[in-house]
Amino acid sequence: MRTKPPQQSMIAPYVDHIKSIIEADSESDNKKQYHTAKKIWEILQSKGFTGRYTIVKDAVRQIKATSKEVFMPLSQKPGQAQVDFGYAVVKFNGILKKITFFVMSLVHSDAMFVMASPRECTEAFLEAHVWAFEFFGFVPTRISYDNTRTAISKILTGHKRKHTREFKRLISHYLFEPYFCNVRRPNEKGVVEGSVKYVRLNFMVPVPQVKDYDELNKLLRDCCQRDLSRILRGKGTLTKQQLLAEDKVSSLALPDSRFDYRDGIYVCKQYISGSL
Numbered sequence: 001m002r003t004k005p006p007q008q009s010m011i012a013p014y015v016d017h018i019k020s021i022i023e024a025d026s027e028s029d030n031k032k033q034y035h036t037a038k039k040i041w042e043i044l045q046s047k048g049f050t051g052r053y054t055i056v057k058d059a060v061r062q063i064k065a066t067s068k069e070v071f072m073p074l075s076q077k078p079g080q081a082q083v084d085f086g087y088a089v090v091k092f093n094g095i096l097k098k099i100t101f102f103v104m105s106l107v108h109s110d111a112m113f114v115m116a117s118p119r120e121c122t123e124a125f126l127e128a129h130v131w132a133f134e135f136f137g138f139v140p141t142r143i144s145y146d147n148t149r150t151a152i153s154k155i156l157t158g159h160k161r162k163h164t165r166e167f168k169r170l171i172s173h174y175l176f177e178p179y180f181c182n183v184r185r186p187n188e189k190g191v192v193e194g195s196v197k198y199v200r201l202n203f204m205v206p207v208p209q210v211k212d213y214d215e216l217n218k219l220l221r222d223c224c225q226r227d228l229s230r231i232l233r234g235k236g237t238l239t240k241q242q243l244l245a246e247d248k249v250s251s252l253a254l255p256d257s258r259f260d261y262r263d264g265i266y267v268c269k270q271y272i273s274g275s276l
Contacts, residue, residue: 010051011059014044018056019063037061078108079250081140082192085120085148088204093211101220102128103199105192106140109243110232112195114203114220116213122166125150126261129170135224136244138251142177144189152180173259175252199223 018040025034035043041056049056083104090099101116102124113132117124125148133139145151147161154162161180163171171178181189203223210216228241235243 010049011055014047014049015059015063017044017047018059022060022063076108077250078247079141080107080144081105081142082107082144082189084146084189084192084196086196086200088200089207090116090204090216091207091209094209096207099216100124101196101199102132103192103195104128104132104143105195106136106244106247107191109240109247110191110195111136111224111228111240111244111247112192112199113224114199116216116220118213120148120150122150122164123261126166126170126259129174130259130261133174133254135221136247136251137254138248139174139176139254140247140251142179144179144181144192146181146189151178155180169263170259170261173255175255 021035021040021043037057037060038053040060041049041053044056081104083102086101086103088099088101089096091097097118099116099118100120101114102120103112103114105112113128113135115124115128115131117128147155149164151164151167152161153164156162159180159182161178163178167178199220203220208216208219210219228244229239231237231239232243
């Protein structure tokens with residue numbers, strides 16, 4: 001009967017503890033301070049390990065090689081969305097300016113809504129949600145975000161966040177569930193990150209030439225509408241528009257009243273939308 005080499009038998013009782021240390025390091029926001037193999041060896045010694053440092057070093061190397069984060073396919077359940085911001089340049093009346101654009105993507109149909117603003121601010125963030133829901137014709141049940149200060153005032157433990165007062169108003173009005181990604185975990189909202197890149201390369205090339213944000217946002221809305229006829233790889237012959245119908249079945253209905261995104265907030269400086 002084959003037995004484990006002495007070194008493996010010696011380290012075996014401590015493997016789970018090594019894994020927990022490595023996993024905690026990978027989830028930490030501080031990537032410059034982490035446990036070296038030597039430090040892990042010292043910790044194991046305090047727990048009764050009597051083997052050499054090289055045994056622990058080899059074990060750490062093997063565990064890291066086999067436990068690298070695997071980017072699993074994102075859940076593509078109908079009725080879920082992701083939000084992100086991107087940046088581009090646009091020519092306004094002949095003058096190039098850097099703009100911010102909001103993107104909401106539905107993970108099942110990949111349908112997207114895009115809206116531009118001079119910068120990322122609370123009013124632009126709230127207004128874009130209102131127009132996105134009206135563009136889709138429904139409200140997604142769950143929306144994933146990064147840790148933007150337009151939505152949260154404090155990062156708590158895990159995925160818990162303290163919401164800003166205005167974001168609470170938005171949630172209460174539309175009744176969707178917000179989900180906040182872990183710090184530096186782009187795979188948690190990979191659909192919208194891909195959409196941001198697609199928008200920049202397809203909606204913003206060549207550089208749009210417009211007179212104001214109203215004209216720019218009409219252009220972007222038209223691009224989103226045309227994009228619904230696109231057939232996605234891996235979705236057979238179904239267009240985004242057809243998949244959007246499946247999203248709608250699993251989503252929330254629009255409320256009777258429209259959300260007032262300017263109620264009680266400071267209007268973003270230089271924000272151009274509607275009559276402003």
